[in-house]
Structures are given as C-alpha cells and as structure tokens.
Amino acid sequence: MxxxxxxxxxxxxxxxxxxxxxxxxxxxxxxxxxxxxxxxxxxxxxxxxxxxxxxGNKLRKLDYVLHEAISRGADTIVSGGVVQSNSQRQVAAVAARLGLACHLAVYHGRLEPPTPEYKTSGNAFLNRLFGAHLHDVPWTGDRNAAIRALVDDLKGKGSKPYFVPYGVSxxxxxxxxxxxxxxxxxxxxxxxxxxxxxxxxxxxxxxxxxxxxxxxxxxxxxxxxxxxxxxxxxxxxxxxxxxxxxxxxxxxxxxxxxxxxxxxxxxxxxxxxxxxxxxxxxxxxxxxxxxxxxxxxxxxxxxxxxxxxxxxxxxxxxxxxxxxxxxxxxxxxxxxxxxx
Ligand SMILES: Cc1ncc(COP(=O)(O)O)c(C=O)c1O
Incomplete structure (x- = not known):
C-alpha cells in the first residue's frame, strides 16, 4: 500500500x-x-x-462549520450552552458579523450560580450585546437535545436554521x-x-x-x-x-x-x-x-x-x-x- x-x-x-x-x-x-x-x-x-x-477556540471551528451553514443558505444559527458558555458567545458574535439571526438554548442547572453576577455578567451580557435570542431551558445532561428542538421549532416557523452542536464539536x-x-x-x-x-x-x-x-x-x-x-x-x-x-x-x-x-x-x-x-x-x-x-x-x-x-x-x-x-x-x- x-x-x-x-x-x-x-x-x-x-x-x-x-x-x-x-x-x-x-x-x-x-x-x-x-x-x-x-x-x-x-x-x-x-x-x-x-x-x-x-x-477563543470556537472561532477556529466556526470558521469552517459556518461555511457549511452559508453554503446551505441558512438564515439562522442555532446553538446552546450553559449561562457562561464561551462557545455560544462566539456563535453569537459570528452570527452578528454575518448578519444572521442567532438563537441559543441557555442551559440552567448544570451548576448552581456561584456568584450573584453569574447570570448577568461576562458571556451572558455579551450574548445580549451581540443580539442573540436566548431561550432558557433546564439542563438534562443531553447537550444537544434542546438545540435540536429549537431548530425544529424555528423550521416550523419558516426560518432556515443551521444546527451548531454544543461546543461546536x-x-x-x-x-x-x-x-x-x-x-x-x-x-x-x-x-x-x-x-x-x-x-x-x-x-x-x-x-x-x-x-x-x-x-x-x-x-x-x-x-x-x-x-x-x-x-x-x-x-x-x-x-x-x-x-x-x-x-x-x-x-x-x-x-x-x-x-x-x-x-x-x-x-x-x-x-x-x-x-x-x-x-x-x-x-x-x-x-x-x-x-x-x-x-x-x-x-x-x-x-x-x-x-x-x-x-x-x-x-x-x-x-x-x-x-x-x-x-x-x-x-x-x-x-x-x-x-x-
Ligand atoms: C475557553 C474554553 N477553553 C476550552 C474549551 C474546551 O474545548 P472543547 O470543547 O473543544 O473541548 C472551551 C469549550 O467550551 C472553552 O470555552
């Protein structure tokens, strides 16, 4: 060989x-x-x-993964993560730059909020600044189920959503x-x-x-x-x-x-x-x-x-x-x- x-x-x-x-x-x-x-x-x-x-590290992944989204004609990017997820903050940033809608499943309950500022500061604040639509969901241990459910819901409403897995992995x-x-x-x-x-x-x-x-x-x-x-x-x-x-x-x-x-x-x-x-x-x-x-x-x-x-x-x-x-x-x- x-x-x-x-x-x-x-x-x-x-x-x-x-x-x-x-x-x-x-x-x-x-x-x-x-x-x-x-x-x-x-x-x-x-x-x-x-x-x-x-x-952050997710931008390197998104550079390739979202090329597929654009070539498929997506108008909406859908992903998710915990309240302080760096991954979803980078998804929100890229969607803003590309002029695409961004919907994020925000998981609550994977950890107890360690500080009073946990839910509003840092990445949670930046997600809002970058214009993402945030959907609060309970953490079940299944990292992608709520993201997929959001994709289905948006499809039903006539959008062309693109699924970005937890962690862009x-x-x-x-x-x-x-x-x-x-x-x-x-x-x-x-x-x-x-x-x-x-x-x-x-x-x-x-x-x-x-x-x-x-x-x-x-x-x-x-x-x-x-x-x-x-x-x-x-x-x-x-x-x-x-x-x-x-x-x-x-x-x-x-x-x-x-x-x-x-x-x-x-x-x-x-x-x-x-x-x-x-x-x-x-x-x-x-x-x-x-x-x-x-x-x-x-x-x-x-x-x-x-x-x-x-x-x-x-x-x-x-x-x-x-x-x-x-x-x-x-x-x-x-x-x-x-x-x-
Ligand atoms: C800052 C930071 N470092 C490392 C990682 C881990 O990378 P991966 O999820 O590809 O294992 C993440 C994932 O969310 C992250 O946000």
Missing part, C-alpha cells in the same frame, strides 16, 4: 473557511512562569487572540482544529524548538480531536495532553476518540487511539466550580504573564499543567506549549468567587 505523504496544509486546503478568525494566532514564550516553576520551557499559543467578540470542528498544528509546527521551528507536548483543557472534545489528528501528520513527536475540566474524563476521552476518528477519515490520515491522553483530577469539585488550584493558576498567569485565564476552562487547564510539571513529567530542557483557549469574559461573572 502506498503511504500518503501529503503535508497537513494540503489536506486542510480542500476544506473552505469563512476567514472570520484572525489567524495564525501568536506563539509566545512564558519566561516568568517558566522561571517560577523551574522548567520545562513554557510557551503559550494564544487561541484567545482569534479576534471577533473577545476571541463535530467532525468538521475537529478538522478545523487541526489547523492549529499547521500553525504551531512552523512557528516553533522559527523559534528554534520542537515541543515535547501541547497541553490544553478539554471538554466537548473537538479541540483535542483536531490537535491529535493534526499532530499525527505534522508533529508526530509531540504529545497532546488534554486536561479534563468536565469532571467526566472517561466521557471526554470517548468523545475525543470518536471525533478524531471521523476527522482522520475526512483528512485521510491514520489515527491511533493511544495518542489520546485525557488527564483526570484537575476539574475541581465539579464543572464550572473553581477550586484552590484553579485560582492559583489564574493568579500566576495574571501576575507573571498578564494572561487573563478563566475559572471554568483555561484556569483548570493551567492548573493541570502545573501539577504535571510538579510531578516531574518533563525535563527542564524540554519545551511545552500551553494552548490558551480563551474564556476571559467569564472572569467577570466569577469575580466575587475568586478572591482576587
């Missing part, structure tokens, strides 16, 4: 994107955090800097995330290093699936390490495997389940509830690197990375990239719970 040696960029080029995200995002050294922790050399890939509506979203690897590989080479690992927080799984599939082609020596922030590591890993399989079929690359590593134990007491290690990570990133990490995702992701460093996972002369996936608006909704 002939081995398919097409580079990652050629494989990605056949998937059209809208060009709404500001790419490539920067790859920067974190010298002060590295010194504080005593190595390995730490770098940050600034996925918070994707631009529109305060940025599906096969195309994972393909989109492989583009991050196509950026990191040459950026790191220009900076003179090859990362031993890329570490990030993982939840609805599309980000990690894309990174794993991209790395299999373009950075085979780099380990992708997902830090579970959902407090459901087995479910997260199963979802990463499922999306990665689908994305690897679309990109025509081999996929090895052993490349999927989801680290448990850093989600705190529950999804959306920050604990001491989260707050320590947020403080360190703020004071040493001026990075505003969030208490639900990136703060827990960095807490997991710090714990792995303290356990001696990497040598001092190795390089590790922290993928900062955004989420800073949620800081304002948690302000009184952080004691900062």
């Amino acid at each position: 002939q081995v398919d040696r097409r580079p990652l960029l050629d494989r990605l080029a056949v998937f059209p994107r809208l060009g709404l995200a500001t790419l490539p995002t920067p790859l920067e050294p974190m010298k002060r955090l590295t010194a504080h922790l005593g190595g390995p050399r730490l770098w940050v890939k600034r996925e918070d800097a994707t631009g529109l509506g305060f940025g 599906n096969a195309l979203g994972a393909v989109a995330y492989a583009t991050t690897i196509a950026e990191i590989e040459p950026q790191a080479a220009r900076l003179g290093f090859r990362p031993a690992a890329i570490v990030h927080c993982t939840g609805s799984a599309g980000t990690q699936a894309g990174l794993v599939v991209g790395a299999a082609v373009a950075m085979p020596d780099t380990r992708i390490v997902g830090i579970d922030i959902d407090a459901e590591p087995a479910r997260v890993r199963a979802d990463v495997v499922a999306f990665a399989k689908e994305a690897s079929d679309l990109l025509d690359v081999p996929f090895d389940e052993a490349s999927v590593e989801v680290v448990a134990g850093h989600a705190g007491p529950a999804y959306g509830v920050p604990h001491e290690a989260t707050i320590e990570a947020i403080r360190l990133a703020g004071r040493l690197e001026a990075l505003p990490l969030d208490p639900v995702y990136s703060g827990k992701g960095l807490a997991g990375l710090i714990a792995l460093i303290r356990q001696g996972r990497w040598r001092k002369d190795e390089d590790v990239v922290f993928l900062y996936t955004g989420g800073a608006p949620a800081l304002f909704a948690y302000q009184s719970a952080l004691g900062i």
Whole structure:
C-alpha cells in the first residue's frame, strides 16, 4: 500500500473557511512562569487572540462549520450552552458579523450560580450585546437535545436554521482544529524548538480531536495532553476518540487511539466550580504573564499543567506549549468567587 505523504496544509486546503478568525494566532514564550516553576520551557499559543467578540477556540471551528451553514443558505444559527458558555458567545458574535439571526438554548442547572453576577455578567451580557435570542431551558445532561428542538421549532416557523452542536464539536470542528498544528509546527521551528507536548483543557472534545489528528501528520513527536475540566474524563476521552476518528477519515490520515491522553483530577469539585488550584493558576498567569485565564476552562487547564510539571513529567530542557483557549469574559461573572 502506498503511504500518503501529503503535508497537513494540503489536506486542510480542500476544506473552505469563512476567514472570520484572525489567524495564525501568536506563539509566545512564558519566561516568568517558566522561571517560577523551574522548567520545562513554557510557551503559550494564544487561541484567545482569534479576534471577533473577545476571541477563543470556537472561532477556529466556526470558521469552517459556518461555511457549511452559508453554503446551505441558512438564515439562522442555532446553538446552546450553559449561562457562561464561551462557545455560544462566539456563535453569537459570528452570527452578528454575518448578519444572521442567532438563537441559543441557555442551559440552567448544570451548576448552581456561584456568584450573584453569574447570570448577568461576562458571556451572558455579551450574548445580549451581540443580539442573540436566548431561550432558557433546564439542563438534562443531553447537550444537544434542546438545540435540536429549537431548530425544529424555528423550521416550523419558516426560518432556515443551521444546527451548531454544543461546543461546536463535530467532525468538521475537529478538522478545523487541526489547523492549529499547521500553525504551531512552523512557528516553533522559527523559534528554534520542537515541543515535547501541547497541553490544553478539554471538554466537548473537538479541540483535542483536531490537535491529535493534526499532530499525527505534522508533529508526530509531540504529545497532546488534554486536561479534563468536565469532571467526566472517561466521557471526554470517548468523545475525543470518536471525533478524531471521523476527522482522520475526512483528512485521510491514520489515527491511533493511544495518542489520546485525557488527564483526570484537575476539574475541581465539579464543572464550572473553581477550586484552590484553579485560582492559583489564574493568579500566576495574571501576575507573571498578564494572561487573563478563566475559572471554568483555561484556569483548570493551567492548573493541570502545573501539577504535571510538579510531578516531574518533563525535563527542564524540554519545551511545552500551553494552548490558551480563551474564556476571559467569564472572569467577570466569577469575580466575587475568586478572591482576587
Ligand atoms: C475557553 C474554553 N477553553 C476550552 C474549551 C474546551 O474545548 P472543547 O470543547 O473543544 O473541548 C472551551 C469549550 O467550551 C472553552 O470555552
């Protein structure tokens, strides 16, 4: 059998994107955090800097996923998430920019509101600012059922809705995330290093699936390490495997389940509830690197990375990239719970 040696960029080029995200995002050294922790050399890939509506990792996925919506003639984008979901804030931002209606199923009850400002500030405020129509629904554990029900309802009323899954995680979203690897590989080479690992927080799984599939082609020596922030590591890993399989079929690359590593134990007491290690990570990133990490995702992701460093996972002369996936608006909704 002939081995398919097409580079990652050629494989990605056949998937059209809208060009709404500001790419490539920067790859920067974190010298002060590295010194504080005593190595390995730490770098940050600034996925918070994707631009529109305060940025974040979902814009990279939406760039591809919503191209399909436009080509199908959709006039309405439908998605959903918890009250402080960064995903739905980015969906709302993109819909505003494209001039499409946006309807969001807002799940209540996945967590108790941790602060008085939780329901009105941060992402909840931005959703309203960006003009989204918000539909309050109870959390049942099924992440997509209420979004699908909203799609059916809007169809019945004569709209042309397009379904965007929870977290914008599906096969195309994972393909989109492989583009991050196509950026990191040459950026790191220009900076003179090859990362031993890329570490990030993982939840609805599309980000990690894309990174794993991209790395299999373009950075085979780099380990992708997902830090579970959902407090459901087995479910997260199963979802990463499922999306990665689908994305690897679309990109025509081999996929090895052993490349999927989801680290448990850093989600705190529950999804959306920050604990001491989260707050320590947020403080360190703020004071040493001026990075505003969030208490639900990136703060827990960095807490997991710090714990792995303290356990001696990497040598001092190795390089590790922290993928900062955004989420800073949620800081304002948690302000009184952080004691900062
Ligand atoms: C800031 C932030 N980081 C990371 C993630 C997790 O990415 P994924 O859902 O693709 O696993 C999310 C998802 O909502 C997020 O909002």
